[in-house]
Amino acid sequence: MPNLLSAPVGFNLLAWSAPISEKMHPMTERIKKIGYDGIECFIDYQDVSAYRDFGAHLQQLGLQSTCVMVMSSEENPASESVRVREQALTRLKEAIDRAHAMGASIICGPFHSAFATFSRQEPQPDEYARSAGVLHAAGEYARQANIVLTPEALNRFECYLCNTMAQLAELVRQTDHPNVRAMFDTHHANMEEKRFAEAIRTVAPVLAHVHISENDRGTPGDGHIPWDDTFRTLAEINYTGWMTIEAFTRNDIDFANSINVWREYNDPWDIAENGYTFIKSMQAKYAN
Numbered sequence: 001m002p003n004l005l006s007a008p009v010g011f012n013l014l015a016w017s018a019p020i021s022e023k024m025h026p027m028t029e030r031i032k033k034i035g036y037d038g039i040e041c042f043i044d045y046q047d048v049s050a051y052r053d054f055g056a057h058l059q060q061l062g063l064q065s066t067c068v069m070v071m072s073s074e075e076n077p078a079s080e081s082v083r084v085r086e087q088a089l090t091r092l093k094e095a096i097d098r099a100h101a102m103g104a105s106i107i108c109g110p111f112h113s114a115f116a117t118f119s120r121q122e123p124q125p126d127e128y129a130r131s132a133g134v135l136h137a138a139g140e141y142a143r144q145a146n147i148v149l150t151p152e153a154l155n156r157f158e159c160y161l162c163n164t165m166a167q168l169a170e171l172v173r174q175t176d177h178p179n180v181r182a183m184f185d186t187h188h189a190n191m192e193e194k195r196f197a198e199a200i201r202t203v204a205p206v207l208a209h210v211h212i213s214e215n216d217r218g219t220p221g222d223g224h225i226p227w228d229d230t231f232r233t234l235a236e237i238n239y240t241g242w243m244t245i246e247a248f249t250r251n252d253i254d255f256a257n258s259i260n261v262w263r264e265y266n267d268p269w270d271i272a273e274n275g276y277t278f279i280k281s282m283q284a285k286y287a288n
Helices: 022-034 048-061 082-102 125-145 165-175 186-192 196-206 227-236 253-258 268-286
Strands: 009-012 038-042 064-068 106-109 148-151 182-185 207-212 242-245
Touching: 009 064, 009 268, 022 038, 022 048, 022 268, 038 048, 038 242, 048 064, 048 082, 064 082, 082 106, 082 125, 106 207, 125 148, 125 165, 148 165, 148 207, 165 182, 165 196, 182 186, 182 196, 186 196, 186 207, 196 207, 196 227, 227 268, 242 268
Parallel strands: 009 038, 009 242, 038 064, 064 106, 106 148, 182 207, 207 242
Antiparallel strands: 148 182
16 A cells, blocks of 8 residues: 655745746756655746756656646636636646646646735635636646646635635535645645644545645744644545645745745755655654
8 A cells, every 4th residue: 555655755946946947957956866756846937948948857857846836816717807717727728838848747826816816805605616617627728738736725814715625625626627636735724724634634535735834934844833743644544645845935036025935944955955854754654
């Protein structure tokens, strides 16, 4: 039976930069030496060729890849506007094209709705229905590229449509497409969930991606996330998908400012090296 030790471990390059380029090659080479199975990168509006070239570099290193993205208010899948929802689907298809060119297997992120865009009321049934419609169409496009879309629940200060695993699982259920699953992020869960174990069990039937993120976005294992509950429950549900560290710094000033990262939490190589050791030790501890 598969266990946590077979779950691949990834590192998100946002610790250094949102855009990908040859400047990131030394980082990926060192990440490979540490022992990581893959990297995660942000999908922006660069030409598809940039992702194809970066994918070729990763293939040479023997690294796999996943991607993360966000949506603006002009591309909001939950919007009342047909035009805005059409733009959301266009944006998702473009992201799928870029991820496919790079050879990525997953696109994660809070793309069920627009990032940091609020309606000033609680989420409405119609909003879930509209988002699910866009995600279903995007899932159909992703199926052709053999990519799985894993929308993410965010904390209440960055999103209102999906804050919890219960909300996210319901959205995925409404979307009703095999290429649209769900992700669990320990940083956001730290603010929104009563109990990690219960949250993970709630989303387990559709869980396909996990972000390993400390409460302060620094080195995993240095803060107060309930890691034993997290890894124990992931083992119980036989999770073998990605465990990817998502940590932030101020290396990319524009990106840091856009997500309200105003100070350094840890050096990125401290995060990468000690975070990898921490994940592998927890995987071994709870391997069933």
